[in-house]
Amino acid sequence: MLQEKASAVTDDGMTRVQPGGEAELVPDPSRLGQSTASSIPSGNEPDQNIENIKVVLHERELWKKFHEAGTEMIITKAGRRMFPSYKVKVTGMNPKTKYILLTDIVPADDHRYKFCDNKWMVAGKAEPAMPGRLYVHPDSPATGAHWMRQLVSFQKLKLTNNHLDPFGHIILNSMHKYQPRLHIVKADENNAFGSKNTAYCTHVFHETAFISVTSYQNHKITQLKIENNPFAKGFRGSEEGDLRVSRLQGKEYPVISKNMVRQRLISSHSHLAGKLGAGVLTGHPQVLSSYQYETGGHLSNSDPQDPLSNHFPQTRDPGLLYHCFKHRDNARHLELGCKRPYLETSAAVSEDHYFRSPPSYESPLLSHPYCTEAITSREACMYGSMETESGSGDTDEPNPPSLNCNMWATMQPYPRYSVQTVEGVPYQPFTAHFTNTATVTSVVPHPSPSMTSRPQADLGVYNSATAQRGLPVIPPSSSSSSSSQPVPGSRDRSTHPPLYHRKPGSPLRPHRDFSAYPAQSTMSIRDPSYQYQMGLSSAGTHWTDS
DNA sequence: TCCCCTGGCACATTTGAATCGC
């Protein structure tokens, strides 16, 4: 079925799916100097150019270096930036059309990893996925000219392992593999985000996959970070990362860190060298399109160098792309579960916050308005959706200021989650969840036995204020972000983001653009049924299944 | 005992307000 409707695939594995269901051939992104980005345009305006948008990963070579070593990203309770930071160069946009750029980070597979013998190995089943969140670029929405004018940087994005993170950081599980994704949503006035005409595309750069850690496991990664991250300059200097420590401790001899000892011991006894280049990656890429979910097929990786290329499905069904939403109700079978190290401290965050009783799977993210304190910051607009539900009072901010950023709830797609496709179902436009609880709830999938322990919250577009007022609010632009006001008495701008104030004249009035969402057409941008990812590699060179 | 996480630390960079000169 899906295969029959599959779009044409280019000889390089790159496929374009026309909104109308037709496929067109596009150049191999790698040949264009792009990373293995994939996009699946959506919407019903074939003459619009969202399907022609090209995205190039900035500092791809650096990303590759990390990828080859097995990228690790530190996650902390307070939130940690990614390094390398996620920056892209976008071309092919309509200069006058407004777009929203956002990223999310989804599990790359359903494994938990451990660093053993100087390589990553599967250590078991993944913890239940964290509530998905999106990071909306603070410039959003902005015209294509704006996006194409310069690099689009998501460097302010922060990762946390705090399940109750109130700051909108992207919540991840430690020792799990993740894949960042970029979504481009057309949001011009005639094609308001969430309207029937909404078009979007998703780009995935396989070399940006990483394993989240609370402390670096691979010394190679540590060194790469120190060498390349300006903020880590203090640890530079020959072997002197260690020498510095020794100086600090008033010792004449280098102090070898515990980690280094471990690394070096391991190195000396392992066959790392042989494995490094082997590309032994069996952690299956799981941030995959609905096609894979549906067909179990594999999409070819557009990156010919990626050993996992042939793990990706090549078929894509534009029809599925457009109408999956309702199918999800029947097809997404979830068993909610969640590691909750922080939940236990909060009575308000009850179990059912994470464990919704089937069959009416209801994402806690979506069923409970995000209503914590303002999570907006000067730059970051990361929107969560789950933390506060009815227990919003548990946050540190007793009186949450109104939130002017959108809240985005995301879900973590896993390939094994099947998405039942019903042919003939009308196209369901991409609809951001600037909706109230009821609306969101109405569209979340129901659990099924085929899906286990994977809370798949809808990728809703949430705004705390919106959730409370029922009015959607658009993310602030970066220009307006500079006008943000710090929280009085707050030293930590990251942990106490200032309220956000949109400058007059900022593009797109939120209410105009987002208030008219058809409640019943809400869908998830991260709903695998709406995702088309190609060339997604799940791991670095020595991320291996046991 | 091992693994993982947390909080504190020192250092470097970034940011923005204050100051100065034109």
Next chain:
DNA sequence: AGCGATTCAAATGTGCCAGGGG
């Protein structure tokens, strides 16, 4: 008064480490 350049303290980001908990 307005503008741009400079200075400097505060804020922020970073990896390392000791210690704690499961």
